[in-house]
Amino acid sequence: MAKRKLLLLGMFLALTGAAKAAPQPAAAPSGIQAYEEQEFIADFTKFKIGDTAPAIYQTPEYTIKQYQLRNLPAPDAGTHWTYMGENYVLINNTDGKILKVYNGDIFYHR
Template identity: 80%
Template sequence: MTKGKLLLLGVLMSVASAAIAVPKAAAAPSGIQAYEEQEFIADFTKFKIGDFAPAQYLTPEYTIKQWNLRNLPAPTEGAHWTYMGENYVLIGNTDGKIMKIYNGDIFYHR
């Protein structure tokens, strides 16, 4: 083979191996996992999982009792769902610790 052909073959092989080595993008979450959030803003404050919700969200007026109609999973024992800053937030009944966050669009999930 001539030097030109060898050079072309080397370039093609390096391009092909680079294309194979490219990591594949992770699949987008599906189902209700697509609505999971790690942080949000409510009441002019940024909250994340592990933070504590203000005391008002521990009151019965802010407790979501019909969570299943909003496509939310059942709350864990000792916790309840509330609505903060356009998000559904699972918080501890006694301390208000944020355990899980779903974007409010989960309401429309089918």
């Protein structure tokens, strides 16, 4: 009987130790970080951060001036927000490089 109890205690300790050693899943991003994208599709083309946006999205007609209404952070000097393929894209004014992308669902963030 004593051996049986020791065996059960040993198994219990081994299992609890293994459970503690198991990797924990990373916490899901919260706030507006939950809407950040690394790549997206617009105009049948796949884009990622660092790519150059097409010239049309670098024109004043595509510049989003009321970024606050869309829950976007203020653009840094020399950048502006545009809308490409259901995503809000922050691009550099000088070369059109894509700096940041938020999924269009950020509009509904509260």
